[in-house]
Amino acid sequence: GLGLSAKKDDNFGEWYSEVVVSGELIEYYDISGCYILRPWTMSIWEIMQAFFDAEIKKMKIKNCYFPLFVSPGVLQKEKDHIEGFAPEVAWVTKSGQSDLDVPIAIRPTSETVMYPYYSKWIRGHRDLPLKLNQWCNVVRWEFSNPTPFIRSREFLWQEGHTAFATKEEADKEVLEILELYRCIYEEYLAIPVIKGKKSEHEKFAGGLYTTSVEAFIPNTGRGIQGATSHCLGQNFAKMFEINFENEKGERTMVWQNSWAYSTRTVGVMVMVHGDNKGLVLPPKVAAIQVIVIPVPYKDADTKGIFDACDATVKTLTESGFRAEADFRDNYSPGWKYSHWEMKGVPLRIEIGPKDLSNNQVRAVRRDNSTKIDIPMASLVEQVKDMLANIHQSLFDVAKQKRDTCIQVAKTWDEFMEALSHKKMILAPWCDEEVCCLFLQCCMYFILKYKMKLNASKCTFLGYIVNYHGIEANSKQIMAIMELSSPQSAKEVQK
Ligand SMILES: O=C(C[C@H]1NCCC[C@H]1O)Cn1cnc2c(c1=O)CCCC2
Numbered sequence: 001g002l003g004l005s006a007k008k009d010d011n012f013g014e015w016y017s018e019v020v021v022s023g024e025l026i027e028y029y030d031i032s033g034c035y036i037l038r039p040w041t042m043s044i045w046e047i048m049q050a051f052f053d054a055e056i057k058k059m060k061i062k063n064c065y066f067p068l069f070v071s072p073g074v075l076q077k078e079k080d081h082i083e084g085f086a087p088e089v090a091w092v093t094k095s096g097q098s099d100l101d102v103p104i105a106i107r108p109t110s111e112t113v114m115y116p117y118y119s120k121w122i123r124g125h126r127d128l129p130l131k132l133n134q135w136c137n138v139v140r141w142e143f144s145n146p147t148p149f150i151r152s153r154e155f156l157w158q159e160g161h162t163a164f165a166t167k168e169e170a171d172k173e174v175l176e177i178l179e180l181y182r183c184i185y186e187e188y189l190a191i192p193v194i195k196g197k198k199s200e201h202e203k204f205a206g207g208l209y210t211t212s213v214e215a216f217i218p219n220t221g222r223g224i225q226g227a228t229s230h231c232l233g234q235n236f237a238k239m240f241e242i243n244f245e246n247e248k249g250e251r252t253m254v255w256q257n258s259w260a261y262s263t264r265t266v267g268v269m270v271m272v273h274g275d276n277k278g279l280v281l282p283p284k285v286a287a288i289q290v291i292v293i294p295v296p297y298k299d300a301d302t303k304g305i306f307d308a309c310d311a312t313v314k315t316l317t318e319s320g321f322r323a324e325a326d327f328r329d330n331y332s333p334g335w336k337y338s339h340w341e342m343k344g345v346p347l348r349i350e351i352g353p354k355d356l357s358n359n360q361v362r363a364v365r366r367d368n369s370t371k372i373d374i375p376m377a378s379l380v381e382q383v384k385d386m387l388a389n390i391h392q393s394l395f396d397v398a399k400q401k402r403d404t405c406i407q408v409a410k411t412w413d414e415f416m417e418a419l420s421h422k423k424m425i426l427a428p429w430c431d432e433e434v435c436c437l438f439l440q441c442c443m444y445f446i447l448k449y450k451m452k453l454n455a456s457k458c459t460f461l462g463y464i465v466n467y468h469g470i471e472a473n474s475k476q477i478m479a480i481m482e483l484s485s486p487q488s489a490k491e492v493q494k
Pocket residue numbers: 081082085086088089108109110111140159160204228230258259260
């Protein structure tokens with residue numbers, strides 16, 4: 001088909017909705033907030049899953065699978081955290097023509113599904129640590145504007161649920177998992193993230209403390225939560241009576257963690273790296289890293305060109321790269337260039353009559369369109385370098401864009417100034433209830449006044465940056481503004 005009609009910097013929302021479809025990641029579905037994940041998405045998801053699954057297996061975390069359905073009794077068990085979310089819970093009330101006598105909830109997350117069984121399975125200290133994870137879908141009947149990958153009514157994720165005898169073990173694992181999430185974003189998706197601890201107000205209500213990796217979307221000037229790793233303390237152990245007899249024979253409650261990342265990762269990758277020609281896939285997660293296009297010339301040696309393409313794919317595949325050739329005879333080379341650019345394939349190799357006679361190929365980078373001629377003899381070496389370069393360059397560009405959006409604010413006026421310019425604000429943060437509440441109110445009126453809209457919710461995430469070094473020299477806090485909807489961010493910009 002033709003190129004994108006919306007430009008990324010002119011109409012970000014439009015551009016995003018279009019590029020996820022044109023790039024063949026998503027097909028829209030007739031139920032609002034639900035999307036079809038096409039193979040181009042699943043291949044990205046599976047590459048990340050393979051990494052994360054291998055890493056948690058090294059940590060002796062085992063996969064399991066709990067039912068999709070939650071009985072109402074247990075769901076209400078966790079009072080303070082569930083009631084804030086209740087409207088989002090989807091229920092099954094009928095089977096066929098007949099009503100169920102008791103409606104059944106569909107899991108929005110699995111604490112209440114799993115923990116009654118943790119209580120049953122954990123008796124003595126020898127049953128600890130109990131460390132389980134599941135790869136599954138969850139359903140949350142969101143009301144604010146649905147966005148593919150970022151906010152949908154059903155999504156895929158992994159959810160880890162672990163139980164330990166001591167707080168020290170739990171605290172340690174929270175950060176080990178957070179590091180894996182940083183790795184997914186920075187080493188696989190080439191997206192810089194900030195590790196942080198959420199404010200009391202923003203943490204998971206059922207937990208003790210929440211850590212997360214926060215990404216930044218330059219086009220909206222907003223932070224976005226990338227993944228979370230919570231220490232639940234003994235809150236759920238108290239509620240679900242998950243206790244054990246320790247070495248001294250005392251009955252004591254377990255210390256728990258829960259952690260997740262989801263298909264939201266794919267949406268963040270599209271938003272950060274995509275451009276007006278389409279998707280730009282970081283090489284580590286590209287199902288096809290190198291696409292080889294034959295450029296036959298009317299009377300040129302077409303067979304020779306095709307054979308050279310085959311040989312190129314074979315050599316690259318044998319060297320561990322994901323390479324394919326596009327031999328379709330019903331599309332022109334030019335059409336194929338645009339098609340594979342739209343799908344974000346990191347590297348294109350063209351082989352025409354000249355390349356053939358010079359025993360070389362023409363390589364074109366998707367991220368910055370630079371072209372180089374590569375002698376067949378050094379094909380593998382140079383493709384390896386180019387793909388590594390593309391990853392690093394995608395990361396550096398994203399980091400530079402984010403860092404230029406970080407503004408230090410030490411006074412209220414500086415804060416306001418930065419806020420109105422779609423900045424990510426680095427400000428001192430005391431996390432005192434009063435101060436936080438005051439800030440919340442001010443933010444609400446600012447947004448309301450500025451936007452003459454009823455700002456549905458503005459989330460002010462205070463962060464204690466646990467970065468090495470920063471914590472040593474000051475309690476500087478990364479405060480990340482996440483407005484609840486893109487249009488409100490645009491309004492603030494005006
Ligand atoms: O899901 C979590 C916490 C935790 N769940 C397990 C994985 C890690 C982390 O996401 C928070 N949460 C978010 N959203 C909802 C709920 C909820 O508990 C409960 C019901 C409705 C929607």
